[in-house]
Amino acid sequence: MGQLGQKPQSVVIEARGLSMNYGSNLIQSNLHFQISKGDVFVIMGGSGCGKSTLLKHMIGLYQPAGGDILFGGQSYFTASPEQQLAMRKRWGVTYQGGALFSDKTLAENVALPLVQYTTLTSKDIRDMVRYKLALVGLAGFEDFYPSQISGGMCKRAGLARAIALDPDILFFDEPSAGLDPLSARRLDDLILQLRDSTGATVVIVTHELASIFAIGSNGVYLDANSKTQLDTGSPGYMLNHSKHDLVKAFLSRGE
Amino acid sequence: MKQATLNFHKVSDSNVVVTVQGSWTVSGVLPAPEQLSAMLDDRLKTVVFTAGDDFFWDSRLLAWLMACQRMLESTHCQFDLSGLPEDVRDLFNLANTVPPNKALPERHASLFHQLVNRLARLGDEAMALLAFTGELALTLCRWFAQKGSARWSDIINFCHQSGPSALPIITLQSVLIGMILAYLGMVQLRQFGAEVYVANLVGVGMVREMGALMTAVIMSGRTGAAYAAQLGTMQVNEEIDALTTLGIKPMDYLVVPRTLALILTIPLLCLYSNILGMFGGGLVATNMDITWLMYLYQLRDAISFGDTMTGVVKSFVFGLLIAMAGCRAGLACGRSSAAVGQATTNAVVTAIIYLVVADAGLNILFYHLGI
Ligand SMILES: Nc1ncnc2c1ncn2[C@@H]1O[C@H](COP(=O)(O)OP(=O)(O)OP(=O)(O)O)[C@@H](O)[C@H]1O
Ligand SMILES: [Mg+2]
Numbered sequence: 001m002g003q004l005g006q007k008p009q010s011v012v013i014e015a016r017g018l019s020m021n022y023g024s025n026l027i028q029s030n031l032h033f034q035i036s037k038g039d040v041f042v043i044m045g046g047s048g049c050g051k052s053t054l055l056k057h058m059i060g061l062y063q064p065a066g067g068d069i070l071f072g073g074q075s076y077f078t079a080s081p082e083q084q085l086a087m088r089k090r091w092g093v094t095y096q097g098g099a100l101f102s103d104k105t106l107a108e109n110v111a112l113p114l115v116q117y118t119t120l121t122s123k124d125i126r127d128m129v130r131y132k133l134a135l136v137g138l139a140g141f142e143d144f145y146p147s148q149i150s151g152g153m154c155k156r157a158g159l160a161r162a163i164a165l166d167p168d169i170l171f172f173d174e175p176s177a178g179l180d181p182l183s184a185r186r187l188d189d190l191i192l193q194l195r196d197s198t199g200a201t202v203v204i205v206t207h208e209l210a211s212i213f214a215i216g217s218n219g220v221y222l223d224a225n226s227k228t229q230l231d232t233g234s235p236g237y238m239l240n241h242s243k244h245d246l247v248k249a250f251l252s253r254g255e
Numbered sequence: 256m257k258q259a260t261l262n263f264h265k266v267s268d269s270n271v272v273v274t275v276q277g278s279w280t281v282s283g284v285l286p287a288p289e290q291l292s293a294m295l296d297d298r299l300k301t302v303v304f305t306a307g308d309d310f311f312w313d314s315r316l317l318a319w320l321m322a323c324q325r326m327l328e329s330t331h332c333q334f335d336l337s338g339l340p341e342d343v344r345d346l347f348n349l350a351n352t353v354p355p356n357k358a359l360p361e362r363h364a365s366l367f368h369q370l371v372n373r374l375a376r377l378g379d380e381a382m383a384l385l386a387f388t389g390e391l392a393l394t395l396c397r398w399f400a401q402k403g404s405a406r407w408s409d410i411i412n413f414c415h416q417s418g419p420s421a422l423p424i425i426t427l428q429s430v431l432i433g434m435i436l437a438y439l440g441m442v443q444l445r446q447f448g449a450e451v452y453v454a455n456l457v458g459v460g461m462v463r464e465m466g467a468l469m470t471a472v473i474m475s476g477r478t479g480a481a482y483a484a485q486l487g488t489m490q491v492n493e494e495i496d497a498l499t500t501l502g503i504k505p506m507d508y509l510v511v512p513r514t515l516a517l518i519l520t521i522p523l524l525c526l527y528s529n530i531l532g533m534f535g536g537g538l539v540a541t542n543m544d545i546t547w548l549m550y551l552y553q554l555r556d557a558i559s560f561g562d563t564m565t566g567v568v569k570s571f572v573f574g575l576l577i578a579m580a581g582c583r584a585g586l587a588c589g590r591s592s593a594a595v596g597q598a599t600t601n602a603v604v605t606a607i608i609y610l611v612v613a614d615a616g617l618n619i620l621f622y623h624l625g626i
Pocket of ligand 1: 051
């Protein structure tokens with residue numbers, strides 16, 4: 001369902017009958033969707049329906065209660081620790097709250113994965129850090145601590161850290177919440193540009209309708225009441241062809 | 256993969272074409288941007304970059320180009336990327352849309368300056384402590400006049416955290432201290448054949464001094480540190496700001512219930528510790544030809560009600576001091592995870608200093624009062 005008239009592409013992430021819970025509290029169940037290489041996959045749904053939870057299951061922070069998530073056919077949780085590390089190095093993640101290390105400067109935050117996983121000299125790392133921060137519009141803020149910049153700037157710095165290693169799969173949790181319209185627009189441009197230039201796949205949680213339609217090529221709508229997905233497919237397709245009024249209402253702001 | 260190289264081709268005096276070749280990636284070694292600056296002279300107007308054969312790139316190339324751009328900034332040279340792939344140009348432009356920030360962050364002082372500042376601020380520090388104490392006293396009075404916003408449910412919750420949950424460690428600690436005192440006494444008193452007086456030593460030692468002090472030391476590490484960490488984290492998350500804007504004083508809502516809980520539970524813990532300490536002493540004593548009956552009989556004569564009360568009064572004061580040290584460190588916490596760590600350390604260290612000083616003071620006071 002969903003991708004009408006698109007030629008089949010290699011599937012990067014696939015959810016098969018995925019269920020998620022916190023203890024005895026079921027959040028979502030029976031999720032099925034596929035994410036192809038180069039997709040910008042939007043996770044949609046009302047507040048509290050489990051979008052961040054789904055993202056955290058995808059990046060292996062929580063183990064699914066049922067079903068599985070496959071990365072190129074391989075499940076994260078049955079992989080060996082070495083394989084898991086190799087998979088994680090290919091991911092870049094931003095968190096809803098920014099999650100910068102508060103005792104490190106922005107430059108040190110962004111440099112951390114580079115120091116850990118590459119053999120670059122400290123000068124090269126400094127150049128890389130400057131470039132990544134410039135990409136998110138934070139050139140010149142290298143020596144600031146997270147407590148010295150604004151919330152939106154923290155979010156963008158988190159993004160710079162997520163893309164430090166040129167990851168193949170990018171997971172963003174509400175990257176544009178708290179940004180002004182122009183910065184949000186620049187962020188959309190950046191996401192598309194990263195996708196085009198590095199062939200990355202993007203999984204993004206967002207409420208911004210404008211950016212859902214501008215960048216989303218595929219997506220899933222989660223419902224808090226029925227605790228399962230209502231629909232999956234590209235946002236434009238869902239808006240026009242979804243069988244669920246709720247999905248249409250969400251995508252048209254109920255108008 | 257091929258090594259990354261630069262080829263210079265001077266088209267005219269004002270124009271040089273730089274061909275980039277090979278693998279410009281994170282795993283490769285790049286030529287230094289200074290190779291480019293060696294080419295520079297006043298007549299040069301434009302540097303044109305083009306891609307050669309065998310050309311691979313990732314973020315590393317962009318980082319390098321930006322380093323070159325910064326280097327050429329001071330000259331009047333134009334930077335022309337028209338010969339590079341479109342993606343490179345787009346990323347480069349994206350990175351240059353927002354002009355760099357020129358403001359400098361607030362500096363963190365050097366170690367020496369920190370020390371000097373510390374000493375200079377010692378006076379302020381004392382004033383702040385005094386202000387905190389005063390405010391706490393006023394807030395407590397307000398609470399007793401039923402005008403504060405601290406809730407009983409909070410107080411009971413904190414009592415539970417600091418009281419019953421601390422019992423296991425207090426038990427272990429008290430029994431061992433009682434045993435240590437008994438051994439110490441046994442060895443000395445045996446020389447005079449006065450072994451039975453070990454009960455006096457253990458009893459008075461526990462009740463007047465060790466019970467209160469050791470319980471307080473444990474509680475400053477356990478509860479005082481926890482208070483500092485809780486309030487410090489709330490400070491980091493802007494929760495304390497949120498309380499203030501809601502019109503709720505952090506002092507009322509956060510500090511008072513914690514303080515009350517601690518000064519309620521700590522005397523009880525102290526009594527518990529006294530009893531267990533005497534029991535621990537008894538274990539040792541009865542192992543060495545003193546019967547339980549003799550031991551208990553001797554204890555009854557040794558300890559007066561006044562002795563017990565000195566210990567309880569002490570632990571009451573200690574509880575207040577621990578809560579003050581913990582809450583003050585937490586409220587004064589900075590806005591990073593490292594600051595929370597510092598606040599916790601601060602809380603424990605100051606609490607222990609307060610304890611020792613207060614203990615000495617109280618002992619002198621009791622001596623002169625003849626209690
Ligand atoms: N760590 C946790 N432990 C227990 N329950 C949780 C936890 N985190 C979230 N929940 C519950 O799971 C549900 C989904 O939370 P989640 O954070 O995934 O929502 P969301 O869709 O990301 O919402 P929002 O759009 O507001 O960010 C919520 O009802 C929440 O109460
Ligand atoms: Mg969320």
